[in-house]
Amino acid sequence: MTMNPPGVSGLLQVLLIAVLVVPAVGALVVALLPARSDRGSRLVATGFAAVTFVVSLALVLTPSQRDFGWFRYTATDAIPVVPFAEVDLAWVPRLGIDFHLGIDGISYPLVVLTALLTTLCCAYTVWKVPEGGSGRTLAALMLVLEVGILGTFLALDLVLFFIFFEVVLLPMYAVIAGWGGVRRREAARKFVLYTLFGSVLLLLGVITVVVAAGTADMLALAGGFGLSRTTQYVAFTLFAIAFAVKAPLWPLHTWLPDAHTEAPTVGSVILAGVLLKMGTYGLVRVGVGVAPEGAAAAGPVLGILAVAAILAGSLICLRQTELKRLIAYSSVGHMGFVLLGIATGTAAGIQAALIGNIAHGVITGLLFFLAGAIKDRGHTGDLADLGGLRETAPRLAGLLGFAAIASLGLPGLAGFWGEAFAVVAAIQRGSALWITLAVLAAVGGALTAVYFLRLLRRVTHGPATPAVTGFTAIARPEWLAWSPLILLTLVVGLVPALVLAASADPVAALTGALR
Secondary structure (H helix, E strand, O other), X not given: OOOOOOOHHHHHHHHHHHHHHHHHHHHHHXXXXXXXXXXXXHHHHHHHHHHHHHHHHXXXXXXXXXXXXXXXXXXXXXXXXEOOXXXXXXXXXXXXXEEEEEEOOOOHHHHHHHHHHHHHHHHHHHXXXXXXXXXXXXXXXXXXXXXXXXXXXXXXXXXXXXHHHHHOHHHHHHHHHHHOOOOXXXXXXXXXXXHHXXXXXXXXXXXXXXXXXXXXXXXXXXXXXXXXXXHHHHHHHHHHXXXXXXXXXXXXXXXXXXXXXXXXXXXXXXXXXXXXXXXXXXXXXXXXXXXXXXXXXXXHHHHHHXXXXXXXXXXXXXXXXXXXXXXXHHHHHHHHHHHHHHHHOOXXXXXXXXXXXXXXXXXXXXXXXXXXXXXXXXXXXXXXXXXXXXXXXXXXXXHHHHHHHHHOOOOOOOHXXXXXXXXXXXXXXXXXXXXXXXXXXXXXXXXXXXXXHHHHHHHHOOOOOHHHOOOOOOOHHHHHXXXXXXXXXXXXXXXXXXXXXXXXXXXXXXXXXXX
């Protein structure tokens, strides 16, 4: 095994722990600040979020033995053994539960995306706090959400994974119920009920695996080690349904449009940008990683459900008349492409899912920022009331057009790679079923273009409506929040290797266990 240079391993461990400790301390500090320093509290929260983002970048900039300086992976029989950075501390020894964290090419892009979006959302709250509560509390909740999401992406112990997976539940409920729209409490309750249903199944899956294998260590469990075929089938079924709720994947998606429509702008950005990715990441890391035989057997079923999600999401979007609700339903279709890539069980398919996750987080985060800006100015999200935006706010209309064409998968922008290669991966499976699914997914991709072009025609073209006649110019804080996402949409579209270069080894290890 090749080791990192002396001193580097210790530094990596410190940075790995700091990624979780910094936002946790930040949330505590912000919560303890006096209520009268509301704006100051939001500035402090932004500072802690920014430090977390810098630390996440430092993880990749710290040298390792690989020529490209990113990730160290050792494999035996196609099973990953050592992530490039790892912390393993005894936590509950009698139950065999460890505080085990690690990061590799699958989780790292999601860690950076989470840290970036949290920083942008905290900075956005410094400029504008939605009605419903104090900005200090909202900023503290953003940092708590960050801890839970980052912990989910870093956990290498199944019990620890479950704990972090659940940490996000109450903060997101509070964000929707406290700062959302008119029907915010109903939407928040629906979010909680669906998520709790998934949590029960996830817990049952974790218990099934831990009892059968005698360990919760995800590295030791990689490739289904110590688990019978029947156990893997049962565990994967439980995991798949649980993660389908969180993603959300059709037909367990119905909580998502209400939550997005009622959530404040920063809540929608975090929800769409990274919280949904906990489900698809869990399906790859836990579902495929721990129960590969179950994943291989369920592949055709998952593929059929994925294509159903793509088509259903697109058709529903064609009938939507509310801006945020349309963007929310578009996530169902985009997550369908991610699921299709995972369902193929191939290296190309899982890498398509990984870049699809990142692209969706960046582009949909930008779309919800723009939708929030439009609703704040026009006091409505009804498409019929937002016509003529090109005449009254050309820059805002231009950015909306850019985000829309990126989301529909225009080549050269981030949204293209995940969708295109999910279809290619399905075709490469070769059977009549997979080729049929690939064709139907491509049809769904065409429908995506139709409903986004319909959105642009209704909102940006035609005579200006009364709701948009008084639109103000884009403020500097808005440019600050949107610019990194615009840049990433271009960079990931032109250089997808930035997301995928370091994932080749861990993805090969996962798919090797599926053969």
